[in-house]
Amino acid sequence: MRLSISIYALLAVFSSCSSAAGVNSTSDAPTLQLSTDSAFNFQYLIALGDALTGGADIAPVLGAAKYITAGDMDSFSEQFHKLASLTKEMAENPENAYDPINVRDTWFSAAQYFRRSDMYLHGNWSNPLIYSLWAEQTAAFDKAIAALPVPGQRVRIPAKKGNFTIEAIWYGALNNNSDPLPTLVIGNGFDAAQEDSYHYFVAAALARGWNCITYEGPGQPTVVREEKKGFIPDWEDVVIPVVDYILSMKSQIVDKRRLVLVGNSFGGYLAARAAAFEPRLSAAVLIDGVWDLYAGFSAQLPSDLLAMYEAGNYTEFDQKILSLRRANKLTTNTAWGLDQGLWSFRTHSPSNFFNQTKQYRLADVVERIKMPVFVGAAQYETIFPGQAQQVAEALGDNATLYQFNGTGGYHCQTAAGQEMTRTIFAWMNKTLNALDSHNEE
Ligand SMILES: *[C@@H]1O[C@H](CO)[C@@H](O)[C@H](O)[C@H]1NC(C)=O
Ligand SMILES: *[C@@H]1O[C@H](CO)[C@@H](O)[C@H](O)[C@H]1NC(C)=O
Ligand SMILES: *[C@@H]1O[C@H](CO)[C@@H](O)[C@H](O)[C@H]1NC(C)=O
Ligand SMILES: *[C@@H]1O[C@H](CO)[C@@H](O)[C@H](O)[C@H]1NC(C)=O
Ligand SMILES: *[C@@H]1O[C@H](CO)[C@@H](O)[C@H](O)[C@H]1NC(C)=O
Ligand SMILES: *[C@@H]1O[C@H](CO)[C@@H](O)[C@H](O)[C@H]1NC(C)=O
Ligand SMILES: *[C@@H]1O[C@H](CO)[C@@H](O)[C@H](O)[C@H]1NC(C)=O
Ligand SMILES: CC(=O)N[C@H]1CO[C@H](CO)[C@@H](O)[C@@H]1O
Ligand SMILES: CC(=O)N[C@H]1CO[C@H](CO)[C@@H](O)[C@@H]1O
Numbered sequence: 470m471r472l473s474i475s476i477y478a479l480l481a482v483f484s485s486c487s488s489a490a491g492v493n494s495t496s497d498a499p500t501l502q503l504s505t506d507s508a509f510n511f512q513y514l515i516a517l518g519d520a521l522t523g524g525a526d527i528a529p530v531l532g533a534a535k536y537i538t539a540g541d542m543d544s545f546s547e548q549f550h551k552l553a554s555l556t557k558e559m560a561e562n563p564e565n566a567y568d569p570i571n572v573r574d575t576w577f578s579a580a581q582y583f584r585r586s587d588m589y590l591h592g593n594w595s596n597p598l599i600y601s602l603w604a605e606q607t608a609a610f611d612k613a614i615a616a617l618p619v620p621g622q623r624v625r626i627p628a629k630k631g632n633f634t635i636e637a638i639w640y641g642a643l644n645n646n647s648d649p650l651p652t653l654v655i656g657n658g659f660d661a662a663q664e665d666s667y668h669y670f671v672a673a674a675l676a677r678g679w680n681c682i683t684y685e686g687p688g689q690p691t692v693v694r695e696e697k698k699g700f701i702p703d704w705e706d707v708v709i710p711v712v713d714y715i716l717s718m719k720s721q722i723v724d725k726r727r728l729v730l731v732g733n734s735f736g737g738y739l740a741a742r743a744a745a746f747e748p749r750l751s752a753a754v755l756i757d758g759v760w761d762l763y764a765g766f767s768a769q770l771p772s773d774l775l776a777m778y779e780a781g782n783y784t785e786f787d788q789k790i791l792s793l794r795r796a797n798k799l800t801t802n803t804a805w806g807l808d809q810g811l812w813s814f815r816t817h818s819p820s821n822f823f824n825q826t827k828q829y830r831l832a833d834v835v836e837r838i839k840m841p842v843f844v845g846a847a848q849y850e851t852i853f854p855g856q857a858q859q860v861a862e863a864l865g866d867n868a869t870l871y872q873f874n875g876t877g878g879y880h881c882q883t884a885a886g887q888e889m890t891r892t893i894f895a896w897m898n899k900t901l902n903a904l905d906s907h908n909e910e
Contacts, residue, residue, distance in 0.1 A: 499849065499876045500884070503531075506539035508801035514884035516549075516585055519665075521886050522672035523574045524581045529556070533582075540801055542589035550602065553582035557609060569616040576613035580606045580664060588660075589801075592794075592808035603694060610664045617675075618643050621667075626684075626714050630706045633698050636691045637684040637711060638663055641722060642675050651727030651901065652680040652719075654711055654750075658735025660809050662690040669881075670731055673890035680723060684711050686739075688813040699815030702828035708743035716749065727751055727901050731893075734881050735759060737845070738829055741860065745837035752900055753838070754893050756881055757845035758857030758870075762829035765853045783820035790819045835863040841900045843893055844870045848878030869896060 503513040513534050519525040533548040559565055560575035583606035590599050614621030619641040626635040642650050653674050655666045663683035671681045685692050686707030688700030701707075708730065715723050730753045732740025738759035744750055759765070767775055777786045793799055794807055810822045842864055846857035861870035871892065873882050882889035 499878060503534060504537070504539050506801050508805055509534070509537060509539060509545060511879075511883065512545070512585060512588060514879070515665075516581065518884040518886050519577075519581050519668040522577075522668045524577045524668040526578060529578075542801065542804070545589055546586045546598070549582050549586035549588075553579050553586055553602075553605065553609075556582055557605070560609070560612070569618075572616040573613045576609045576616070577667070580609035580613060581668070583609060584662060584664065589805060589808075591812040592804070594812065600694060603690065606662075606664065607691070610667075614638065614640070614667070624682075624714065626710050628706055628710055629713075630703070631687075631701060633687050633692060633696050635684050635686055635707055635710055636663065636689075636695075637682055637714070638667075639715075639719070640667075640671050640675060640681040640683075641719075642678050642680050644678070644722065647722060649722055649724035650678055650680050651729070651897075652682070652715060652723045653729050653731055654708065654715070655681060655683045655731045655733070656686070656708070656736045656740060657689060657733045658737070658739060659688075659813060660690075661733060661736075666733070669733060669886060670890065673886075673894065677894055680719070682711060682715055684708075688815075693813055693815070697815065700813060700825070702742070704739040704742045705746035708740075709747055712747055712749055725749070726905065729754060729897055729901075732756065735762070737857075738762065738831065741831055741838065741842070742829075742834060744840060744842070745834040748839065750840055751904060752841045752843070752897065754843040754897070755845055755857070755860065756889065756893075757847050757850065757853075757873075758860035759853050760831050760856040760859040760863075762826040763823065764830075765856065766823065766826060778820060778823060783818070786820050787818050831860060831863070835860070838864060838867070840867065841904070842868050843896050843900075844868050845882070845889075845893075846870060846872040847880055847882065848872060848874045850878075850880055852880075869900075871896070 502510050504510045513530060516525050516530045517527060520527055529552055533552045536544070537548050538544045556575060556579040560579055565575060566572050583602050587599065587602045587606070590596050622639045624637045624639055626637055628635060644650055653670060655670050657663065657666060663685050666683040671683065674681050684707065686704065687693070687698035692698055716725065728749065728751050730740050730744055730750050732738070732753070733756050737755035737757050740753055741755055744753040774786065774789070790807065794804055799807070807819065811817060811819070814822050814825050816822050844857050844861040844864070858870065861868040873888070877885035877888040
């Protein structure tokens with residue numbers, strides 16, 4: 470799930486009235502609620518949303534949901550693990566695997582269910598399932614992408630600054646005459662995996678004749694597991710080597726004038742940051758716009774806890790939050806956000822996590838962004854409400870602010886992937902063609 474929920478979660482730690490993006494205080498929610506637990510409701514929407522691109526089937530997801538107890542993270546993991554294992558068995562049946570479409574559908578679905586089953590495990594860094602379920606999701610996903618018309622290709626790209634390796638997957642579009650094609654560079658945020666990006670963006674892009682590369686940097690699922698590296702603020706150190714890679718290794722099939730960076734969730738911040746330092750990009754797409762991470766969090770802290778943190782009473786602040794977590798007194802959203810924040814920023818201290826978030830502010834670099842930017846906004850955004858508008862305002866004429874409303878209005882347009890991709894591809898076509906005619910003048 471995308472950064473989103475995590476963040477609400479975190480905030481809700483402090484505020485009993487914090488509503489997960491209007492998802493829990495639900496008289497105004499735009500969709501039928503699938504659980505009284507707003508975190509699980511959002512997870513089910515993610516799982517169902519992947520069905521659009523062969524990454525789930527509807528009834529099996531609702532079947533798992535039927536046996537999950539609201540508020541019980543273990544039951545969530547167990548039910549999705551069970552579904553993942555069943556689906557893997559079907560994928561391994563040679564009669565099922567008679568053609569590549571069957572192979573892709575079953576392995577993509579198994580991979581997604583393994584990812585869901587990992588969602589709520591990060592509170593205990595020693596839980597071996599964190600690694601074993603991830604190995605399962607990776608192996609399943611690799612079988613699926615090997616069966617694409619142009620097989621996906623895993624690539625490991627060493628960073629030039631910083632001691633880490635970027636994990637990426639290259640997807641070439643079917644191309645009869647090997648002309649260079651437009652290309653997306655796709656990254657997530659707080660918690661989603663590059664394997665999720667296949668379902669959010671890549672399938673829609675390949676169908677339209679775009680190449681794609683997805684990537685993960687520090688803090689993100691595979692890099693955090695394999696290299697134990699948490700998020701870094703200088704996100705250009707992740708994106709520049711990816712752009713170097715495609716412009717050198719894929720130069721024959723990548724149209725250099727149509728190279729678009731996509732950032733999902735907290736990745737909407739990370740992509741904007743990278744765009745400030747990477748002029749070889751033609752445009753950027755932020756789903757959705759994020760201006761300032763700490764501002765988003767701290768605005769939701771009740772004043773007494775915020776005062777404790779700002780007074781520098783870090784030990785007291787940490788003890789208070791962690792004791793609520795241990796006593797199981799937090800909502801699922803909150804508990805998850807705390808677990809995921811500590812895990813992905815590699816700290817056991819909530820105040821250290823808050824400290825780190827202060828380094829993620831677009832104001833410092835926004836004037837360096839010199840390209841068209843699609844800035845998504847979501848009607849039901851509650852962690853960063855108004856921030857997409859701030860991003861667009863700071864960018865001025867180069868920004869297109871687009872607010873997704875109603876059932877498309879959840880954080881990242883979750884479960885409305887068709888509306889989201891239709892909208893951004895139409896924008897890219899219009900925008901890149903306008904750049905061409907501008908450059909030809
Ligand atoms: C974390 O997981 C390990 C391995 O399963 C287990 O031994 C340990 O007791 C767990 N810790 C907590 C606090 O649950
Ligand atoms: C590529 O060739 C196939 C088979 O000849 C054809 O069906 C398809 O439309 C072509 N695709 C493009 C993008 O030209
Ligand atoms: C680089 O990171 C690896 C682990 O990812 C670690 O083993 C190695 O010591 C680090 N090297 C330096 C120079 O920090
Ligand atoms: C911070 O700690 C100091 C020393 O214990 C205490 O006097 C002060 O009231 C605390 N401030 C807040 C906001 O908790
Ligand atoms: C948080 O940042 C402050 C100011 O830089 C620093 O004094 C403090 O040690 C940091 N606390 C933690 C837990 O990292
Ligand atoms: C908008 O982007 C163009 C390049 O596409 C750049 O030349 C211009 O300076 C940018 N404008 C602003 C206000 O940043
Ligand atoms: C969403 O609603 C806002 C506020 O009414 C409006 O300004 C915006 O144009 C709407 N977005 C779309 C895509 O219609
Ligand atoms: C309306 C609704 O679903 N409220 C739920 C919000 O979340 C809390 C904690 O998980 C539940 O107790 C409420 O029932
Ligand atoms: C694939 C596609 O629809 N391309 C369109 C993009 O925009 C140009 C001009 O704005 C159209 O001519 C193309 O048909």
